[in-house]
Every structure is written in structure tokens, then in C-alpha cells.
Amino acid sequence: MTSGMTRKLSMLGRRDLLRAAGLGTAATLLPSLRRAEAASGIPTRFVVFYTQHGTLPEPWKPTGPGGVGAASETSFDLGELHQPLASFKKDLILLSGLDMRSWADGPQVACGHVNGQVASLTNFDAISKGNAGGPSIDQYIAAGLKKQNGGVSPTKLPSMNLAAAGDGYFGQAAFFSGPGALVPIESSPTRAYQRLFPNGTSPSTTGPSLDALAAARRRSAAMDVAMGEFAAVENLLGKAEKTKLEAHAAAIKDLQTRLSKAPGGGGTSCMAPTAPAAKVGFRDGGDAMIRMIQAGFACDLTRVASLWMGSTPNADCGYSPGMLGTTDLHDLVHKVDGDMRSNPTAVGVIKKFHIAYSQVFAQLLTALKAIPESDGSTMLDHTVILWAGEIAQGGHGCANLKWMLAGSAGGYFKTGRYLNWGDYNRGEYGPDRNGPSNGDLFSSLANAMGVPTTTYGSNGRSTGPIAKLRG
């Protein structure tokens, strides 16, 4: 069909890519990536890394240098859970004390896994259980990029919402494109691959063949037929039905527009990875999906992605069902925030559970850092990754979150810092208003992505971007 670059890499390592890009030496960071980006046209990317069951507050916290004393904003060592991220310390901003304000102040009764999922990435009050009242930050940014680009998504895929494993204790209702509009998560690496690279190859650099052009014209014509029918049927039905049909027709129009664009481009690092095996799961699925994000960004097929991690396999953290009288790992997570908080075996298992997440997070950062950009920096420098989850810790609370950013979004954020708005007070499961809301963080992230935003979330749940993130 097309004669695009068909070379495939089974492993996208930094050295391979540098060789592919013709760069012999390690890329060096430029002092002001933001300005460089404006000049170079290197896009900024956004990733949500989503894990379950909160964290363990104490081993999450950074320590003073060398493990001695208290950590300060700029002088610290990463905590025990984050040792796999040691080499990325200067790329991180650790955030301690954010609150899910839509939960804390909203009409919902309890937080916990389901309500926390809905509130975590939206900061909108839920319209019903499991249904957010507004978009999650990833979809908001994707829609904002489209608007900034004259109503057309700048990339073939507005976003990629992926899952390492199909599991999730409480469904996967964290991503929304609007009120109650759940965004499905793809847990099949094969399908994710096909969506990015339908022909199994990198986007063509020489343009499509005549056959491909004709096929594209017919697809577009078929969509015209459908859209004509939507307009006709809408007039026969009532207001609510019309709204539903209009949203559907708009989604077809959006697809038609995206398909009509030259599919992606990207730099010399753009290569279709090897088609993944149909494996899923915390390790294999995580590895396969990270390659999809890496390739999707490198080929500029999307600029917004999420990776839902699901649960670690029991073996990864030395857990076996029934251990310590628990029913499952989730049960143990809760107990370690309760009566088993001093049980070294129990705490050890949960530490390993969170460290496993850190290992995959490090893998994601490594993959992004392996892609050189034209200005001598790496893709990680032009990305911001938010590590978030549905509860703060094992006790089901959604206040005093311990989250993290990685990457500076092209120099927008000042990384290598630990921002602490307040520590979690054990025994208090209620709202705690020490820190900014998750919506304030989302305002900052949207602005970093070039989508001007003053506040984020339901009315009154956000006061504006967090200035401190910039320095």
C-alpha cells in the first residue's frame, strides 16, 4: 500500500534511537527548552500514569540527603518506594498534600475507590455514582489542543487511553470526555497497535498511493452518508435524542477530519514498533503499552496518553491469598493503613506493591528519554507525566494525596523538587484542606500544554494554577 518506512525495532533503546537519528553523542539539556520548543516546533505531550490503592505515606516521603534529616524543597533523597526512580530525581516534582476538592466539598457521601476514580482526574462533582460531572484532564487537554488548532485535532488520535491490564477492582471509570461520557480504556496491545499503525508501518513520508487515496475518498463519502442521516433523523426526534445524535455526528465529523489529514509525521525517531504479542498484564502489558506511547509520541500520532496500571500480580510483591488472614491484596492494602500498620510482613508486601509501580513508571520515563528531539533534548523534557490514583492511601480517603509529576513540559515546570503542603494525619479520614486541589494542578497542566485555563472543575472547587510548580 504505502511505501513508508517499514523498519521495525523490537527494542526501542536510547542507543538504538540515537543511532537511528544519526546522533552519535548523548543529547544535552538546553537551558530554556520552552523557548527552544517554540522555535523548533517540538510538541509538548501529556501522560497520566494511573495506579490503584493510593500509597504508603511514610516510605513515599523523600528524606534529607543521604537519608539524614528532613527533606527540603530542593535538597532531598527519594523515599524508599521511589528508589527505582533515583536516576530521574531531577526530572520529578513530588506533590504532597493535594486534595480531591470535588470529593471533599462535593455532594458525594464517601470517597473510596469508585468515587475517587471519578473525582481524581476531573475535580467535577459526580452526576451519579461512577459518572463524573465533567471531563478528565487528559480529555480536556485533547479537546483544548483541537480548539487551539482551529477545531481539528493536531494529531491523528486526540488521545490514547491504555491499560496495562484489563483488571481493576472497581471498574475503570476515571477518564471522561464530558459529563457522564466515559472514555473506554484499551487493554489489548494488539488493538492499540492497530489503532496507531493500521498498516503495520510507520506513517508514510512519500504520500499515499492512488489506491489508498481512492479508498480514503470512499471512507469519507460513507461518513458523509451517515452524517446526512443524522441530520435527517434529528429533526424527527425530541431534544434529548437530538443532543445525543448531534454528539455522535460530531464525533464522525471529527474522525473524518482526522482521517483526511496526513497521518502523523514526527521526526527521525518515528518508527512502528514490532507488533506486540497479545499479552496483557502488569509487566508485559505495561511494557507493550509504554512502547505504544513512545511510538505514538515519536510519530506525532497523538500528544495525550494515559496508562492505567491495574493491580500488580500477587507474585510481584510476595503476596499470597489468605496471607495474614486477608482475602486479597486489596484487603491487605486497607489493613496496612489500619491495624496492620506495624506488622513488618504486611508493610513489606505493600511496599513491594508500590515499588513495582515505581519500576514501571521508571520504564515509562526511560522510554521517553530514549527519544531524542531535534533541539538536542529528549522527549521526556517535552512531556509532563502525572502519576495519580483514586485514593490517597489505604484508608479510602481522597485528601492529602501524594502524587508526582515527571518531565518539565518543555521547561514550563521547574523539576527536581519536593512540594509539601502538609502531611497526612493518621486517623483522620475526612477532608483536609492543606494543599491545592487536584483541579488547581489540572489548571497548571492545561496551561503547560498550551491550553489557557484559569480554574478546573466544578464551580468553586479550584482557585487557579499552582504558581509554585513553575519555580
Place this chain on the structure above:
Amino acid sequence: MLTESRFTLFVLCLATSCSGAVGGASSGGDDAAGGDGGSSGVGGDSAGGAVGKPVARNPTFDLACPAGVGPFIGSSPLTRLTNVEYNNTLADLFGPANVQKQGLPAEVIADGFNNDAVAQSPSTVLIENLEAAPITITDATIDKAVGCQAASAVEESACLDKFFSSFAKRLYRRPLTATEISRYKTFVSTLRKTDDFASSVRTLVRGMMQSPQFLYRAETGESASDKNPIKLTGYEVASRLSYLLWDTMPDADLFAAAEAGELDNADGIAKQTMRLMGDPRARGSVSEFVRQWLEYDRIDNNIAKKNATTFPKYTDATKAALSSGLRKFVEDAIWSSDTSLRDMLLSKKAYVSDASAFIYNVGAPGAELKSMAVDNGQRAGLLTQAGFLAGFGHETLQAPILRGIFVLDRLLCQPPPPPPVNVNTALADPPKGAGPTTLRQRIEMSHQKGACASCHKTIDAVGFGLENFDAIGQYRTIENTLPVDARGSISDTFDANGDFNGAVELAERLAKSEQVSECVTAKMVRYALSRAVEPTDGCTISSLTDGMVQSGGDIKSMMLALVKGDSFRYRAPITP
């Protein structure tokens, strides 16, 4: 083959008005979620029906059935085909061998069900999949479905006419309008400037497969400007019947019945319904409802995860036997001629195979599942099926809280509210040196205090009734060296309140309850109408429940009465 005489026990009061005392003030019950609860009940006398009886048999339901002439029906949101319906429809249109199953994104689950019209939204990925799906059907397959070729302009015109009156009609599940035909002719003639005729028609077909007439069940009824409920056309009724009972598009007989006007009246609908329900496809389709109502997905997930050290005899074959055995048991209760909801709750039988015989403590019946008595005075019905108990059991321990919530939510339609703010859901550990404890004791210790107490009093008291059954459904009287305490109680319901001891007494209490009959009815109404139950469904639900009560819980007959009734034959007025 079913006959209508089997259904005559089922008494309907659809034409009469039932009195309208409303059960409770709350509209926040399970089935009312999503409804506004805007209307309130109408009190007072009634000309007919069940005078003096409240409409709702559930203190949390808000149902009204006004006196006067109906039809009284709720809203009619626009429904998109579910993933199962979409794939089955493609298979019917093109032949099962000519289509590949489309992996569409999972539907949004609202209130336990995947076909809620209000919850459906067009995600980016779904729209991409629906656009790509017609391309996966080969040109040759579409050519064959279109059914004609053309070598001249005259032949092209004739072929198009044939296409409009045959395949296109099946695609839209109704005859095309003159406007549509004219639009498509124009479209084809435009395409013909660049493409050949066959290709042009294929593009048309692929476009029609993305159109709302195909993907949605758009119902405009017989006269769209009506201020009152609008009677559906025969074709619209045919689609409702077919998708409810077969999970797919209407077949040739249903098309013929619609065309002949036979679906314009209840008798004609009954006749077709009997035919559809007599076909094996109805079992598959109804089991799709049951899968969601009885939470088979959760059950299978938990059946799969058991601790091999605790349960060494529990093998992969056991898992399969429990999962299939439960399905067959429920299917029998719905479809066998002499069974009902009552049997589903009380039956002393189970499907057992060699792999699951040890759980029921019966002799090995063979490798295949066999229906056999598993009584011993220990078991009764659904709640004591090993598949259910293992499905509502953790890896090592039974799950009384989940079991209690299941009964309250899925059988009584009275789910407890979610945990309040500020709770630690971890169970308390027993005091040091206190000796062995049962799970019940530990739960009671944790729940007796603070914010937990109010709800868990209700939840736990129901779930504890099944404490004689461990995490895989084995009966025992000793747990952790202590005697099992399976005493429990139901409270705050319409008619199921009271103390009981053990699973059999719990089941008997539920089997007698009209609230349970109403609950199953309300779940079916919700599923059949693809939306949450609304107060204006009161007439429908109360009369169907009357029939359930009188028939001892004949679910087939309830479904027949439902599809013959107003809520299935009318749609809400169209408000621009």
C-alpha cells in the same frame, strides 16, 4: 414450542387503573437512580384494579399509577445497539461466516446494566470502531448481500430499487422513506462519476451502517406530533421484540408480521412473542439479562480466584462446573414449564459433576453436569448454589457483606447506601490472646461502632444467614473451631421483615415476599426499556408484579405481559 395457554394464569390489569399510594419519599433507590422522581403518587380511590394496595411494594420505590385512561408510560430515550446486538445484527445481515466479531469498547454500566440509553455516549474509540467495522466486511460479501449487478443505466436503476426494498430495508429494520431513497440515488449518481456501480453501492452500504437508523433504534411512532404517548409502528415493535428476546434484528417472520399490521395489537405481539420465546436464541438473550441482574461477571471472577492451599480439591474443572452449574440452574428456573422465581429461590436441586460433588457432599454423578437433589435440609435455591456462594466468596473466606448486599440490591431492590465519609473499611483484628474467632465475630466487632453500624446492621444481618457456607460453598457447622452462627434478620422492607436462622429460612422469607417479585419485575422493565425505572412506570410495574405474585413468579409470563403492555407498544411524546 410454547403455547399461550401456559400464560393464562397471568392476570393483567394493564387496562385498569391501580390505586396510587406511593411507598416512600425517596427516589434514590437503585432503580430510581437517573430518574428525577418528579412525579408523586396519586392517592385516593380507584375504579378498578387492586384497590387499596400501594403501587410500590418497596419502601424506596417512587411509583405512581394515576386513575384514568392511559397509557401511562415513562420516558423513551434513544437506544443504541449494545455490542452484542451490533455483532449479532451484522451476522444476520451478512451471514455469520462472513463477518468477524467487532471488538467494540465496553458499554458503560449504569445501575448494573449495559444497555442504559442515557449512559451511552459516542466515545472517540467507539466511533472509530463503527467506521472501521463496515470495512472489515469484504466487497464480495456486500455485493452478495446487495444481490444484483448492473451492466447498464437501466439495470443500475433496477438494482438500486431492489436494494432499497430488500437489503436496505433489513439494514434499517423498516421500509425506506421516499426521501431516503431519493437521497441515496443522488449519492450513488455522484459517486458514479469516479467509481463503478458496485463500488458506489458498497460505499452507500458502509455509510448506512454508520447511520443512526442502523446503530440506534430511533422510534418516531405512528404520529410524531402527538402530545400523548405515541403508538409505535409495527416495525418499531418488531425491533423491540427482537432485540429484547433474541439480541438481534428482526427475522423474516417478524418483518412480515409488521408489514401485515399484526404487531399493531397485543394478540399479534403475543403470537410473535411465543414464537420468539420458543427459539433457543431467546435463552441466550434472556441469559444476557440474567448475567447482568445476577452479576455473573463478578461471580465468574471470584470463582476463578480461590486459594489452592485452603481448597486443594478445587480445580479448574470445579470452577467450570460451578459457573455452568449456576447458569443451568437459573435457566431451568426461567424456562422449564413447571418452574418459577419461587423455584429459583427454593429448589433443592443443583447441577453437579464429579468436579463439584465434593462441595455438595454428594456421590460423583459423572463428568457431565447433572441435575440432582442436594438437600440435607441445608440448601435452598439460588443463594445456596455453590456457584453463587463461591462467586460471593473471597479467596479463602466467605463474603457475608457482599452476599448481604447482593440480596438487598438484586433480590429486594433496596441497596444500602455507600459507606459514609471518614470510614476505615479495614476489619478490626481480634484482640491479642483472645483465642480463635469466626469471621462473623470480627465483622461484628468492626461494625458495632460509629458510622458503620447503621447500614451494616442491615447488610450483615442478611449476609450472616449464609455463614454455614464457606468461600467455595461447602456446608459447615464449625468455623475456626467455633460453632457457626447463621442467625439473621431482614428489616425495613415492604413485606420480608423478620428473623431467620440459616439459608433455608432466608430463602423462604424471600420467596414469599412481593417485594422480591416486584424487584425482579422492575429489573426486567429496566432492561427491556433500556432506562432507569421512573415513577410513571407505576402502572406497568404494579400490574406485572400482580401477575408475578399470582403465578408464583413465572418470569416468562411476566415478559410476555410486559411486551403486550403499553410501555412496550408506546413511546413518550416527542418534545422538540
